[in-house]
Amino acid sequence: MLSQRTEATQQLTDLLRTARQSLGLGCAFLTRLDGTHQTLELVDSTNPDSLRAGMSNPRENSFCQAILDGRLPPVMADVTAYPEAMKLPGAQIPWMRSFVSVPVVLSDGTVYGTFCAAGFSTDPELAPRDRALMDVLSHAASVIIEPGLREAARHAEIAARLGPVLDAGGPVVLLQPIVDLKSRVRVGAEALSRFPRAWDMPPDRCFADAHAIGEGHRLELLALRRAAAHLDRVPHYVTMNVSPATLMTRACTRLLDRFPLDRVVLELSEHEQVEDYEALKAVLAPLRARGMRLAIDDVGAGFSSLRHIVLTAPDVIKLDRSIVTGIGADPVLSVVTHSLVDLARATGAIVVAEGVETEADATALIAVGVDLGQGWLFGRAISPEELRDDYAVAVAS
Structure with missing residues (x-):
């Protein structure tokens, strides 16, 4: 666990x-x-x-185990x-x-290991009172060690869960219809990832977990x-999600x-910060030149x-469901949405509303100039064969 030099290992070394200098002994070590x-x-x-770090021996042959057992x-x-x-050897x-x-004892009572010091000669000054110092230092060590253990356990759980996927x-990957709000004709679909239901977590969390263990890309x-x-x-087109x-x-x-990029809309999440917009635009330019939106x-x-909109000049602006759901009954949401529609028109982008769930919301979105919509009013993510061409009749919830 502590083979790499990190801030935690430096703190533990300190x-x-x-311990070594305070007790006047030749070495101190963590096991x-x-x-x-x-x-x-x-x-x-x-x-x-x-x-040397990395040396290993049977516990039963160690001073530390004999001390833990009360034999020393x-x-x-x-x-x-x-x-x-x-x-003993x-x-x-x-x-x-x-x-x-x-012992180095974790917060749940588990003994992680031992915090030790040894002298190259007998030391008559060494006394039971010196244990108090070692207890304080071992507790400090446990506080430093425990977050790394939790993180390692979390990474192991994620790896075991994601491995089969x-x-x-x-x-x-299923498809959710994207519909012209006025004509109710399907103009495209968004590809949405679905993970095992037993995980009970949204796709964004699954992708974030994958990135946490280096498997996100x-x-x-x-x-x-x-x-x-x-x-x-x-x-028609298919919208695909990717992080910057x-x-x-x-x-x-x-x-x-x-x-076939003329049928692809690439959707960048707003949640992730872009460090270098010029580099991002350089990657996007040849793809957009071939028709990708x-x-x-x-x-x-x-x-x-x-900032994303100003610096990337997108073809499509997708409104988050937090400002869409309930817009039919909330004049403040209407004002916010109308301002975003004006921004989209000024930049030449079309607007898609996510999370359209009621006819009242669809009507309100049309009133403020939103072009397209997707949401449970028109259908959840389904297989390609289940998509309809016309959604004049809303899908039953």
């Missing part, structure tokens, strides 16, 4: 140095107790050849004075003649491939190059949408 073995994770020593005291000024200690190390060890070629590319596979099965970070990868641009997603849900 604690070990404090991990895992199963049947004890492994040295970090060492601070005046003699680099004494102990936690503070030994002279190891040779304890017959039980002399039976550690006693055969000529420079280990004084020893202090206390990645191996199967990505998430299931791969998962997004697999979803794009599955979305593109629907182009041969439906007429994934779009900037060479693997993504190579994949998009193989698509750009959409900015979730407009109205956060603070970055206006």
Whole structure:
């Protein structure tokens, strides 16, 4: 766990140095107790050849385990004075003649390992009172260690959950109809990723989890491939979602190059910050030159949408459901939406409202100039074969 040099390992090393210098001993070290073995994770020593991080030995043969079991005291000024200690392999190390060890206990009571210091000679000054210092330092060590353990456990859980989805070629991708609000004719569809229902989490969270373990780009590319596979099965355009970070990868641009781009609307999420708009526009330019349209997603849900719109000049502005749902009964939402429609018209973009769920909302959206809509009023995400051409009659909820 602590093999890489991080801020946490530096903090732990500082604690070990404090223990070694305060007790006047030759070395201090942190161990991990895992199963049947004890492994040295970090060492601070005046003699680099004494102990090395990564060394491992059976727990049953260690001073630390004997101390945890109560067979030895936690503070030994002279190891040779304890017959039980002399039976253990550690006693055969000529420079280990004084020893202090206390457990590193996590917040749930689990013993992570031990926080230890050893002297190259007997030390009559070493006394039981010195355990108090070691207890304080070991508690500080547990506070530093625990967040990393939780993060590692979280990453392991995500990897185990996502692994089968990645191996199967990505998430299931369904299509939600995008409809002209006035004529109710379907003009396109959005490809939406769906993950196992047992996970009980929205797709955005699933993609964020994948990025947390370094699999985000791969998962997004697999979803794009599955979305593109629907182009041969439906007429009109298909909107596909991608994060700016994934779009900037060479693997993504190579994949998009193989698509019939005149039928693709690429939707960038508003939630992710763009660090370099010039680089983003440079990636988009050849794709848009071949007919691909750009959409900015979730407009109205956060603070970055206006910057996205101004700096990328999208072809489509998609209004977030937070300013769409209930617009038929909320004049404030109407004013906000009308202002965004005016912005879209000024930049030459069309407007798609997400989350259209009632006829009242659809009517209000038409009144403020919104062109297109999608939402449960017209249907949830379904297979390509289930899409209709005409949605004059709303889909039953």
